[in-house]
Amino acid sequence: AAAKQQYPSQPPSPNRSGEIMKFGFPDYGQIQMHDNYVISYDRRMRNAKWVFECLTRDEVKYNDAIDRTNCQFEVDQSVHPFFRSTNEDYRGSGYDRGHLAAAGNHRRSDGVMQQTFLLSNVSPQVGDGFNRGIWNNLEKYVRGLTKVYTRVYVCTGPLYLPHWESNRRQYVKYEVIGTNSVAVPTHFFKVVLGETKNQSYDLRAFVVPNKATSDDTPLKNFLVPIDVIERAAGILLFERLPKSLLRSVNAPL
Amino acid sequence: AAAKQQYPSQPPSPNRSGEIMKFGFPDYGQIQMHDNYVISYDRRMRNAKWVFECLTRDEVKYNDAIDRTNCQFEVDQSVHPFFRSTNEDYRGSGYDRGHLAAAGNHRRSDGVMQQTFLLSNVSPQVGDGFNRGIWNNLEKYVRGLTKVYTRVYVCTGPLYLPHWESNRRQYVKYEVIGTNSVAVPTHFFKVVLGETKNQSYDLRAFVVPNKATSDDTPLKNFLVPIDVIERAAGILLFERLPKSLLRSVNAPL
Ligand SMILES: [Mg+2]
Numbered sequence A, B: 001a002a003a004k005q006q007y008p009s010q011p012p013s014p015n016r017s018g019e020i021m022k023f024g025f026p027d028y029g030q031i032q033m034h035d036n037y038v039i040s041y042d043r044r045m046r047n048a049k050w051v052f053e054c055l056t057r058d059e060v061k062y063n064d065a066i067d068r069t070n071c072q073f074e075v076d077q078s079v080h081p082f083f084r085s086t087n088e089d090y091r092g093s094g095y096d097r098g099h100l101a102a103a104g105n106h107r108r109s110d111g112v113m114q115q116t117f118l119l120s121n122v123s124p125q126v127g128d129g130f131n132r133g134i135w136n137n138l139e140k141y142v143r144g145l146t147k148v149y150t151r152v153y154v155c156t157g158p159l160y161l162p163h164w165e166s167n168r169r170q171y172v173k174y175e176v177i178g179t180n181s182v183a184v185p186t187h188f189f190k191v192v193l194g195e196t197k198n199q200s201y202d203l204r205a206f207v208v209p210n211k212a213t214s215d216d217t218p219l220k221n222f223l224v225p226i227d228v229i230e231r232a233a234g235i236l237l238f239e240r241l242p243k244s245l246l247r248s249v250n251a252p253l
């Protein structure tokens, strides 16, 4: 039967894809390299898909000369106007402009800190009890890891997780804010890979709901198997890390 | 103030991005070239993001030798197991396995038709009144355009559109089915660019809700400005088409 034969049964013209795509690709991976972090932007959600950092003690060290009150949230002009989020989208929404690559991780210069204030690196976050609470605790914990590890790789991003309803079906539901319809993630993930001085690695993976959570909730309560994040976010993490170098996963904090 | 200075204020190390991304990128544009269509796969949604075809009268011509009953829906093995949709995901869901690149557009060989049965080219669609109704009418209309135009470029994909709720906020809500959490789009789009023999172009853009709609609803009721689709899908369409060659947009069908 046709279904069993190996296709192509008949060769296409040599440049068929070029013909089909003659007038341009609708999109391609939206990856931007900044000075101190790398971001993949999700144009449909008006949120990052993931943000990658590599922290060291020096990068995150408190520095009198770098003051975040000098920084301002700004539209990312490199994002096409159809897909940007703006300060106006957040106004009156009730949500904070929450950093994904945390400002406090980028203290090498005013320039690198200001880059974290690009709105492409920002998601709508519940303020009290999340951005200014448990999520901030997690960010501080991650910075603290630079005292233990020579390098700390951090991948952060939004999630839009399904829930069961009484009809025994699952749904994803999230708010969108502003005239640009910026998605409000239901959860955020942060995956942290600590590199020891003899090049072994400890991995920790967190998912935190985008809602007020008691400030004194232990961070270990948010540990999840890394594939939960990979499946939900549509990404694969640290694929090039040799498994033999992985010393621990979700070890006690 | 720091916010006004041009960043970077201090140059990063020459290969900073390489350092940050040392263990691999979480994802990149998931674009696949098939023999007769091109697809961008959305790993998070377990649906295509968009599918591009270029139809001619010959490609879509009815051909006794090509029989869709020989074709079978099959898992796309080129998609990582975390992000695939499978036939089991659809079983008992109540949704059809709906083609994006329509099988009937690919009659050059069994092989090219079978490629449209890859589940990466398939989305959960309401069967009665949509996949087997109004959406099928639209597909036939598009095939019919090959009698009028020398080439017909077609971009098709899912949408997940927001709605207003009584709290005066907007939400996106969609079902997910199966163990792989395959998203059920709220709407589908189809954008059609017809090329005349003297290289001018007519553009038509459709959005149809993924629900039963009376079979005799005129297709013109589903015409929308193309930027509505671009904004909602996070894509830009036909960017490389010179505007001066565009003869009409959403002209009478
Ligand atoms: Mg914050």
Ligand SMILES: [Mg+2]
Pocket (backbone or CB within 6 Å): B098, B099, B131, B132, B136
């Ligand atoms: Mg169909």
